[in-house]
Amino acid sequence: MSSAEAHTLIEDLFSLAGKTAVIIGGGGVLAGEIAMGLAGAGANVVIADLNEENAKRQAQAIRDLGRKALACQADVTRKADIQRVLEATLANFGGVEILLNAAGINSGTPFFEIEEAEWQRILDVDLRSVFLACQVFGKAMVDSGKGGSIINISSASSDPPLSKVFTYSVAKGGVNQITKFLAREFAPSRVRVNAIQPGFFPAEQNRKLLTEERVASIMNHTPMRRYGAPSELIGAAVYLASDKASSFVTGSIVRVDGGFGAMTI
Numbered sequence: 365m366s367s368a369e370a371h372t373l374i375e376d377l378f379s380l381a382g383k384t385a386v387i388i389g390g391g392g393v394l395a396g397e398i399a400m401g402l403a404g405a406g407a408n409v410v411i412a413d414l415n416e417e418n419a420k421r422q423a424q425a426i427r428d429l430g431r432k433a434l435a436c437q438a439d440v441t442r443k444a445d446i447q448r449v450l451e452a453t454l455a456n457f458g459g460v461e462i463l464l465n466a467a468g469i470n471s472g473t474p475f476f477e478i479e480e481a482e483w484q485r486i487l488d489v490d491l492r493s494v495f496l497a498c499q500v501f502g503k504a505m506v507d508s509g510k511g512g513s514i515i516n517i518s519s520a521s522s523d524p525p526l527s528k529v530f531t532y533s534v535a536k537g538g539v540n541q542i543t544k545f546l547a548r549e550f551a552p553s554r555v556r557v558n559a560i561q562p563g564f565f566p567a568e569q570n571r572k573l574l575t576e577e578r579v580a581s582i583m584n585h586t587p588m589r590r591y592g593a594p595s596e597l598i599g600a601a602v603y604l605a606s607d608k609a610s611s612f613v614t615g616s617i618v619r620v621d622g623g624f625g626a627m628t629i
């Protein structure tokens with residue numbers, strides 16, 4: 365193979381040109397950066413987020429890259445809102461090939477003090493939204509007959525759980541199960557379902573949890589001895605989104621964590 369052929373092959377493997385990606389929680393720190401990466405690889409992007417201002421700002425940043433983008437304010441704990449995002453996506457782009465589920469909230473409330481309302485809210489945002497979005501967008505992908513790629517954002521807390529974040533860990537364990545179950549369910553329709561399991565990346569939802577003591581413990585347990593930068597999630601996301609680069613990959617949980625998940629004493 366010539367170097368020109370190799371170059372074309374690499375471009376072809378990772379190009380998302382002509383694809384449309386819906387990024388749920390795309391107004392946030394990690395998903396916003398991933399959205400930029402998918403757009404950089406050629407995708408049109410729909411940013412769906414509870415926070416309308418952040419969704420609009422992120423969509424504009426993508427347009428500034430020269431790609432098409434749409435902002436949708438949505439509470440993804442509500443199926444009707446997710447349905448509305450699908451309809452807006454189809455109306456604007458004619459189809460959807462990539463879904464990233466990244467809405468998330470967290471809390472460090474000690475176990476005996478967790479009120480049912482908090483438990484329910486975290487499960488709704490971190491787990492139920494993934495179920496609902498996989499139903500709504502998964503159906504659209506299956507019915508299209510063209511396949512697709514669903515990427516769920518899991519967590520280092522999914523298995524085994526981190527200390528302090530009880531409900532979040534339960535939710536993220538559920539996200540792993542959704543990923544594997546649907547990988548099997550959707551495979552005949554060529555809809556692949558995978559997850560990215562990030563280590564520690566300072567962001568909005570975990571800002572209050574990162575106390576001095578916890579940061580020391582995180583660093584001691586991370587062989588690379590640093591936080592991740594949001595841009596370090598782009599490679600895994602583009603790989604999993606591309607139906608050429610990861611054509612035989614489904615049901616996988618890809619760690620991007622500086623070695624956290626491989627660490628023991």
Ligand SMILES: NC(=O)c1ccc[n+]([C@@H]2O[C@H](COP(=O)([O-])OP(=O)(O)OC[C@H]3O[C@@H](n4cnc5c(N)ncnc54)[C@H](O)[C@@H]3O)[C@@H](O)[C@H]2O)c1
Nearest residue numbers: 389391392393394414439440466467468564565567568569
């Ligand atoms: N930051 C980390 O270290 C880390 C590690 C592992 C996993 N994660 C996961 O990555 C994802 C992104 O989190 P982040 O760290 O970028 O935090 P973030 O707070 O910056 O982003 C989360 C986004 O979710 C949105 N959101 C919350 N509730 C919503 C709702 N009901 N409907 C629609 N959108 C809603 C928020 O508005 C926000 O834009 C989350 O699923 C989080 O659990 C983060």
